Amino acid sequence: MTSLFWAYAIVWLLFAGYALSISARQKNLQREIATLKTLVEQKGQAPAGRSRP
Amino acid sequence: MYGALLGAPTERTMGDIQRIFYVHVPAAWTAFAAFFVVFIGSVGYLVTKNFKWDRVALACAEIGTIFCTAVLITGPIWAKPVWGIWWTWDARLTSTLVLWLMYLSYLLLRDFLEEPARRATLSAVFGIIAFVDVPIVYFAIRLWRTQHPQPVVFGGEESGLDPTMLNVLLLAWLAFTIMFVLLAILRVRLEKSRDEVRQLRRELMMQ
Numbered sequence: 629m630t631s632l633f634w635a636y637a638i639v640w641l642l643f644a645g646y647a648l649s650i651s652a653r654q655k656n657l658q659r660e661i662a663t664l665k666t667l668v669e670q671k672g673q674a675p676a677g678r679s680r681p
Numbered sequence: 682m683y684g685a686l687l688g689a690p691t692e693r694t695m696g697d698i699q700r701i702f703y704v705h706v707p708a709a710w711t712a713f714a715a716f717f718v719v720f721i722g723s724v725g726y727l728v729t730k731n732f733k734w735d736r737v738a739l740a741c742a743e744i745g746t747i748f749c750t751a752v753l754i755t756g757p758i759w760a761k762p763v764w765g766i767w768w769t770w771d772a773r774l775t776s777t778l779v780l781w782l783m784y785l786s787y788l789l790l791r792d793f794l795e796e797p798a799r800r801a802t803l804s805a806v807f808g809i810i811a812f813v814d815v816p817i818v819y820f821a822i823r824l825w826r827t828q829h830p831q832p833v834v835f836g837g838e839e840s841g842l843d844p845t846m847l848n849v850l851l852l853a854w855l856a857f858t859i860m861f862v863l864l865a866i867l868r869v870r871l872e873k874s875r876d877e878v879r880q881l882r883r884e885l886m887m888q
Contacts, residue, residue, distance in 0.1 A: 635701045635758040639708070639751045643860065646747050650867045657874040664881035671888045 692846075701759040707854040708751040709777075711861050715745030716784065716815050718865075723808035726801055732876070735801040738808050740868035742787050744861055749781045764828065772821040773829035780818055783811040797879075 692699035722738030725731070756774065757767040768774065787807050794800035822829050 629697055631758050631762055632697055632700055635704060635755045638754050638758075639704050642747065642751055642754070646744075647864065647867075650864070650871055654867070654871050654874060657871065657878055660878050661874060661881065664878065664885060668881060668884050668888070671885065 695763055698759060698762050701755050703849055703853045705752060705755040705759065706850060707857040708748045708755065710854055711857040712745045712748035712752060712780075713815050713819065714858065715741045715748060715861060715865075716780075716812055719745060719784075719787075719808045720812040723805035723812075726805045727809075730798075732797070732801060735804065736869050736872040736876075737865075738805065739788075739791065739872060740865050742784050742808065743868060744864050746781065746784045746788065747864075748857070748861070749777070749784065752777060753781055769828050771827040771829055772825040773818065773827045776814060776818045776821050780811075780814045783814060787811055 691697060718741040719738045722734045722736075722741065725734035726738065756777075760769075761767050787804060790807060791800055791804055794803060821827060822831055
């Protein structure tokens with residue numbers, strides 16, 4: 629019975645851990661995308677600002 | 682879970698430890714399905730050179746490896762009380778371990794390659810070659826004498842399974858398949874976001 633418990637527990641922890649890792653990686657990437665988009669916009673505006681008389 | 686732990690009848694010779702079967706077998710079938718999608722994705726990329734196929738192949742390789750890990754964990758947990766040993770180098774167990782190592786290598790290979798087109802092409806070739814081991818794993822217990830139990834589903838006239846056990850097994854497989862599809866959708870979305878980050882970094886460097 630102990631073996632049965634450990635088999636099910638380990639498998640569900642493995643799947644839950646994997647699903648959580650995907651979620652965490654996705655959150656980090658969304659944050660990075662937001663930061664990069666802001667930087668791209670700022671860099672895109674900077675030369676135009678400098679070229680004005 | 683309910684079906685596997687309470688719904689299915691207790692097996693006569695092994696007792697409750699046999700209930701590991703309801704996780705072990707569906708996990709193996711789902712891993713095979715995932716690796717088949719890697720094969721399709723790899724062929725798709727080589728034919729079309731569209732990165733969409735590469736993303737699908739990568740997602741399914743990672744998920745298939747997770748399911749294969751579940752198979753390699755639950756097998757020895759079942760084997761110890763039933764066989765008295767955790768592991769034996771028979772054809773089924775060894776070919777499954779080789780399968781797991783090959784897809785792990787596939788994932789590691791991707792980390793070592795920087796250039797996207799080169800990475801996708803080499804991974805696709807590797808994904809096709811690695812799939813050759815799937816039929817070897819499946820037929821290992823049919824072709825060679827192994828310590829691993831003989832098939833109880835699609836195993837011929839002398840094999841079979843109690844109808845309730847078969848229903849629980851198929852239900853567990855359906856649940857694992859749904860979980861695989863959901864994880865694949867999430868994993869492909871993650872890879873799309875990763876590509877967007879790469880694209881934004883390139884734009885930032887070019888400005």
